[in-house]
Amino acid sequence: MRALLDTNVIVDVLQSREPWCEDGQVIFRAAANKQVTGCITAKEATDIHYFARRLFSGQEGADAKARVIVGKLFTLFELIDTQAIDCRKAITSNSPDFEDAVMMESAARSEVDCIVTRNTKDYAGSPVSVYSPSEFVKLLFPSKDSDS
Numbered sequence: 001m002r003a004l005l006d007t008n009v010i011v012d013v014l015q016s017r018e019p020w021c022e023d024g025q026v027i028f029r030a031a032a033n034k035q036v037t038g039c040i041t042a043k044e045a046t047d048i049h050y051f052a053r054r055l056f057s058g059q060e061g062a063d064a065k066a067r068v069i070v071g072k073l074f075t076l077f078e079l080i081d082t083q084a085i086d087c088r089k090a091i092t093s094n095s096p097d098f099e100d101a102v103m104m105e106s107a108a109r110s111e112v113d114c115i116v117t118r119n120t121k122d123y124a125g126s127p128v129s130v131y132s133p134s135e136f137v138k139l140l141f142p143s144k145d146s147d148s
Contacts, residue, residue, distance in 0.1 A: 001140075002037040003027075004080065004107045006117035007044050009133055011051045014069065020118060023133035027116065030140055031076050041106050043082040045070055080110045097122050104128070 005027065011017070013024040031038035040048070052069040056062035082102060086109060090101035100119070104126045107115050114129040116136045123130040131139060 001114070002039055002078070002110075002112040003131075003136065004039045004041070004103065004110070004112045004115045004128075005077070006103065006115060006119070007040075007047050007051075008118045009116055010040065010044070010048050010073065012118070012133075014048070014052060015055065020133065023137050026137045026141075027133060028076065036140060038077040039080050039110070039112055040073065040077045041080045041082045041103065043102065043106075045073075045079065048073065080106055080112070082106050083109065085109065094125055095122070 009020075009024050009027065012020040013028055015021075027036070027038065030036045049066050049070045052066035053062050056065045059065070083106070086102050086105035089105045090098055093101040093104070095101035095104065100122045103115065104123060108127040112128060114131055114136070115123060115126060116131050116133055117123060118132060120130050120132050
């Protein structure tokens, strides 16, 4: 399964944001263990770098440290290009959030199986399935108790 992770899921893990980081960490481990193919868009990479650099604000080498983090994400996750056609389609979509519309168009064109985001309501009308991180973790690792 290929899952496109929204920026908020990545940043939740990088910044250890409670209560969301735990599900994100499970998804990161699943990607590392090849139980799922996690994906991010090229456009997200710049946003993630920005947030990572802010983590090290005021420290020497903040940009270099942020680049190391983004580089590690590139080894963990598949990088999906954001193309002009994604932006052109998104601008005419019914989505109230242009950035999310671009993500949906990139996901559809790249034929990912789903988008994982904390803001599922912002992805109404997505051409691919959308899950919250906790829903996605349950999909990946269904509880054995649900069989009884």
